Amino acid sequence: MLLILRVILMTVYFLLVSLLGSLYCLTRPFHPNNTSLFGRLFSWGGHRILGVSVTVEGTEIFKDLGPCVIVANHQSNMDLFTFGHVVPPRGVSVGKKSLRYIPLFGQLYWLSGNVMIDRSNPEKARKSMEITREAMLQRQMKIWVFPEGTRNGGKNLLPFKQGAFRMAIDAGVPIVPVCVNGYLSTLTLNKWHGGKIKIQVLPPVSTKGKTLEELDVLVASVHAQMQACINALDAQK
Numbered sequence: 001m002l003l004i005l006r007v008i009l010m011t012v013y014f015l016l017v018s019l020l021g022s023l024y025c026l027t028r029p030f031h032p033n034n035t036s037l038f039g040r041l042f043s044w045g046g047h048r049i050l051g052v053s054v055t056v057e058g059t060e061i062f063k064d065l066g067p068c069v070i071v072a073n074h075q076s077n078m079d080l081f082t083f084g085h086v087v088p089p090r091g092v093s094v095g096k097k098s099l100r101y102i103p104l105f106g107q108l109y110w111l112s113g114n115v116m117i118d119r120s121n122p123e124k125a126r127k128s129m130e131i132t133r134e135a136m137l138q139r140q141m142k143i144w145v146f147p148e149g150t151r152n153g154g155k156n157l158l159p160f161k162q163g164a165f166r167m168a169i170d171a172g173v174p175i176v177p178v179c180v181n182g183y184l185s186t187l188t189l190n191k192w193h194g195g196k197i198k199i200q201v202l203p204p205v206s207t208k209g210k211t212l213e214e215l216d217v218l219v220a221s222v223h224a225q226m227q228a229c230i231n232a233l234d235a236q237k
Contacts, residue, residue, distance in 0.1 A: 003189045013049060032113065035093060035114055039083070046078075046081025058201030068168075069136075070177075071178070093115070094144065097116045165219050166212065169212060170212075178200070205225075
């Protein structure tokens with residue numbers, strides 16, 4: 001019964017925030033803080049409805065950090081409620097073009113200034129990332145990317161796509177890994193306490209002086225670092 005109630009409440013909350021957020025964003029479309037504002041709102045209600053406790057460490061890293069590329073592990077659509085409050089000011093995400101077709105949320109996602117790429121067309125996707133790189137530098141933005149490219153279902157990290165890392169090297173900005181524990185396997189939404197979510201923001205990885213010849217090594221290094229962090233978070237009680 002509790003599980004059904006939570007599903008209903010989450011659906012209503014999702015649609016309500018998406019509707020009100022879209023209307024609000026019409027007054028300041030593509031503002032650099034829209035994504036951060038509504039990410040926090042999605043998380044604020046989502047955590048309470050799901051009955052989860054959330055601990056976050058390392059967000060102070062963003063305080064004095066300029067443009068950067070943030071990479072995070074992607075488990076499920078619930079990541080919206082999991083990671084939302086970690087998105088820093090002047091942060092936007094890169095998502096697939098099909099998100100625009102989700103009723104209400106698609107409009108909010110677009111009006112918040114997030115980047116939509118067409119993954120079915122590599123050439124268009126590449127050009128979108130180039131435009132995003134220039135916007136990141138000119139507007140001092142932080143770009144959030146799920147480098148796995150799809151949901152991993154709460155299991156081990158999938159191989160990383162190189163686009164985010166290539167963009168970071170080209171722009172000469174640091175990469176900031178953000179890790180969350182495998183919460184999907186521990187959530188108990190039919191109980192009052194739904195579980196624990198642990199998020200760790202890791203120190204920035206510099207790309208200064210790096211070339212595209214070092215791309216494979218950089219991707220592998222960040223992947224290994226994130227997998228080790230996720231394993232450590234899963235081992236915590």
